[in-house]
Amino acid sequence: MSESQQLWAHATPGSVVKLHVVSLSGGKDSTATALMAIELHGREACRFVFADTGNEHEATYAYALEYLPQALDITVDVVKADFSEEFATKRANLARIAAGEPESAVYGKRKFQYAWTPTAAAHALGLLHPTGNPFLDLCMLKGGFPSRRRQFCTEHLKRNPLTEFQLGLVEMGHQVESWQGVRADESEARRWLPQYELLGGGMAIYRPILRWNVGDVFEAHRAAGILPNPLYRQGMSRVGCMPCINCGKAELTAIARRFPEHIERIGEWERLVQSVCRPESPATFFHSQKNGAAGVTAAVQWARTSRGGRQFSLLTDLDEPTACSSAYGLCE
Ligand code: SF4
Secondary structure: OOHHHHHHHHHOOOOOOEEEEEEEOOOHHHHHHHHHHHHHHOHHHEEEEEEOOOOEOHHHHHHHHHHHHHHHOOOEEEEOOOOHHHHHHHHHHHHHHHOOOOOEEEEOOEEEEOOOOHHHHHHHHHHOOOOOOHHHHHHHHHOOOOOOOOOHHHHHHHHHHHHHHHHHHHHOOOEEEEEOOOOHHHOHHHHOOOOEEEEEOOEEEEOOOOOOOHHHHHHHHHHHOOOOOHHHHHOOOOOOEOOOOOOOHHHHHHHHHHOHHHHHHHHHHHHHHHHHOOOOOOOOOOOOOOOOOOOHHHHHHHHOOOOOOOOOOOOOOOOOOOOOOOOOOOOO
8 A cells, every 4th residue: 555545544534536636837847747647547536727827928828728638638727816805905904094094003002104105095096906817916915026035926826726726626525635746856945845745634745756857757748748838948947927036047038038028018017016015115026135226127137147247236036047945836
């Protein structure tokens, strides 16, 4: 009996149907994971789900939602974060400040000064409406973009909607084994992950390709006759968001050259997010340590300098590419 079978045998009644749920990102690792799930358990025992961040490349949507379903004869469910309630709460708070609520409040022995002036709150209130794009809506609510040090995007845009999807399956009476396409050699955070984790409540995590290397992953595609996401042939080392906040110089340069429309879109998002965040909090996709040459346009220029170039050295968040620091394996 395998490790996972032993764990489940102790945890669950025999009649419950176990589902192997693969979170597809459109990247090579999750595709290899899906191939293994189908090979070992068959399509009927598997579910495939894609978390739409709203910041994906069109080729990734086409690959995950059209090519893979057709090539693998599977259905891919799509989950998408919805922040309508959070918008309503934030708008109500801004409305109170705009209406002239006292500019400070006392809680216990401490006095808090509101960061918003009534004028700034009224201005933001006029612009703060959900767009339906999860990534943009999240940044508008947070008053800024995620960064390597504050990577809230994975949690809100991928982990939470995917967990909700899996809990829904548990409520329907299934055991859920969440298949994560992570490799130990991707990052320090992933190096010491266990291959199998029983979470309780009818849920477990399985990481079938934890000890694979990148060559094994592409070999799995070749052996199954499945093409990798075409973005890998176009200079992309990762195909998560376009761009991902974790991308490095070479990748950002390739994105700017091949897909300038995505850089322009991020520039528009920066203007929109800036317009609804506190005036003293500059909102830029790539952060800087000081209020200077930050933002996606400056980052693209910096990425074209050689390593160590002084001109944009303030952009310390954007250095050589790293794997996503998340241990969930939801972002490539
Ligand atoms: S870590 Fe990168 S790929 Fe993942 S949600 Fe954030 S920006 Fe997107």
